Amino acid sequence: MSTRHALSRTLIVAAAATLIAGVVTSTPTLATENDAPPSAVADNDRGGAGQGPSVAVPLAAGPQITRGEVIRRAASWVGIGLEYSWDRTYQGYRTDCSGFASMAWRLGTPGLDTTSFVPGGVASWIGKDDLRAGDALLNDAAGANGHIAIFEEWTDSSRTSYRGYEFTGSGVHHRTIPYPYFSGHGTFRPVRNNSIVDDDVDPGPGNVGIYRPSTHEFHLRRDDGTLIKIGWGTTGDLPVAANWDGGHADNVGIYRPSTHEFHLRGDEGNTIRIGWGTTGDLPVSGNWDGGHADNVGIYRPSTSEFHLRGDEGNTIRIGWGTTGDLPVSGNWDGGHAGNVGIYRPSTSEFHLRGDEGNTIRIKWGTTGDLPISGNWDGGHADNIGIYRPSTNEFHLRMDDGKLVKIKWGTTGDLPVSANWDARG
Structure with a gap:
């Protein structure tokens, strides 16, 4: 993210x-x-x-x-x-x-x-x-x-x-x-x-990457197309990425369904462990309360609910989506806090939740695609995209609706996105 x-x-x-x-x-x-x-x-x-x-x-x-x-x-x-x-x-x-x-x-x-x-x-x-x-x-x-x-x-x-x-x-x-x-x-x-404060540092655009379950490695793409490899996790883990410590650059992590734990990687390579969720939950990450650092959460397909973790360990519950939907998260309107959404494979549509609870619908992708989100063009708001496993391609949507394609990964890889080389 x-x-x-x-x-x-x-x-x-x-x-x-x-x-x-x-x-x-x-x-x-x-x-x-x-x-x-x-x-x-x-x-x-x-x-x-x-x-x-x-x-x-x-x-x-x-x-x-x-x-x-x-x-x-x-x-x-x-x-x-x-x-x-x-x-x-x-x-x-x-x-x-x-x-x-x-x-x-x-x-x-x-x-x-x-x-x-x-x-x-x-x-x-x-x-x-x-x-x-x-x-x-x-x-x-x-x-x-x-x-x-x-x-x-x-x-x-x-x-x-x-x-x-x-x-x-x-x-x-x-x-x-x-x-x-x-x-x-x-x-x-x-x-x-x-009362003076520093100006926001423009971190530049977000980028994409993949998590390779077969080797437990993240292969992250920098702005210049070069590769960052990070070994993290074990068999059965699901990838996440966000800014865990409020620094300039984002980092990676995994959600371990077998123990319902997030294992997040700090800037120094240290592990931050957070127990959250239960069997069948899917991981998400974002800045739910507008603080310095991002946080974790889960999407519960059985109830179509997001259970988001606040900075104090409190739970924020949001009902969103229906059976078969896949979770996404991002800052859809460029405000202080991030929000949630779902990707509906049956219609190839994103249903994004605005700050007021309104729905933003965007049709993007086709059968078999996996959803992602990020700030692809460095603007105020995040945007959506898909990863196409059949061609190992990211199809990213810009603010003006234009498509940017990036080929990255191989068969079996899972998509991630964040700002790996943020300026600042």
Whole structure:
């Protein structure tokens, strides 16, 4: 199963309260020099030029925001003609240095001032070695003595200068700044928004593989067509694959019907054992609750029910399908959590369950085909496919309905799919 479940495993939603902000009555138009008080516009290019009052409250926290979004928001004010003023706003934020940083961090409007980011609980001091995109260099003095610049990246390995975004008396800039800041403008230290999170790493597309019962080996196909062999399991085992530990790449495992146990392979080759199911059950895997790691489950043909294991060992039951159906699982709509479905050999149809319990029907395959699912094209959602034992071919369905054929395996092999070489 693709780690584009991914969408399912990457973000922990932080419980961050939106910053309490005052009501802004001014119209969000561009400030002009004539509109600003004479003392509000600096005639130099660096450092602070005065600030409006902060709206900080004790232990305030901003909403969760990714590093990439901070940089995109900062860039959105570059080159659009904004002029420095501490009593005017644009998009609800003060057009001064700290209002600009508040906008980039998506804090409450009209924004904090430089004295309030850390005491207000919005940000924390960090070290130089910790600096990453979306962090900042802050001089937390008051008024025109204070200033803040958003950090983007180091200019080179010497780390003596960086690319950053800042709003000074001469406008909004994206430029190279000596670390920690231009001399003569006070003391600057690195700081981090307490609600910033890393961007999702695109793991790339999922891929296919087979489990060879005769040798108890997985033969997994990488993106470049090369082979990964992993010995795992014994006679009678059924293959599964997913992201058991929440890392970048997926891994393999087996379900042992004789003992009703999953034997999952960790990244280090260790075995994770989970007892689940009973006689006649068929194994499935997926990210049922949107956490970091995928989990296991079974499909019970005798009752047409999925029994899915949550992170806490709890059981999630879903009735789906009818006699003769084969189970599949995947993230059909690109949301946080995966879902289930069945493949009906009698009609060569997938009946996929949406988050709302709705049915998505897709006709794919022919008599004798075995169902699989994965993120074949690296998009947000997983898709379906079949493995044709008669020709040892995968027939994968893309988002646009197109067919991709991959020849892999030999007689007697069982299909698996996941993201074996995920980026990150």
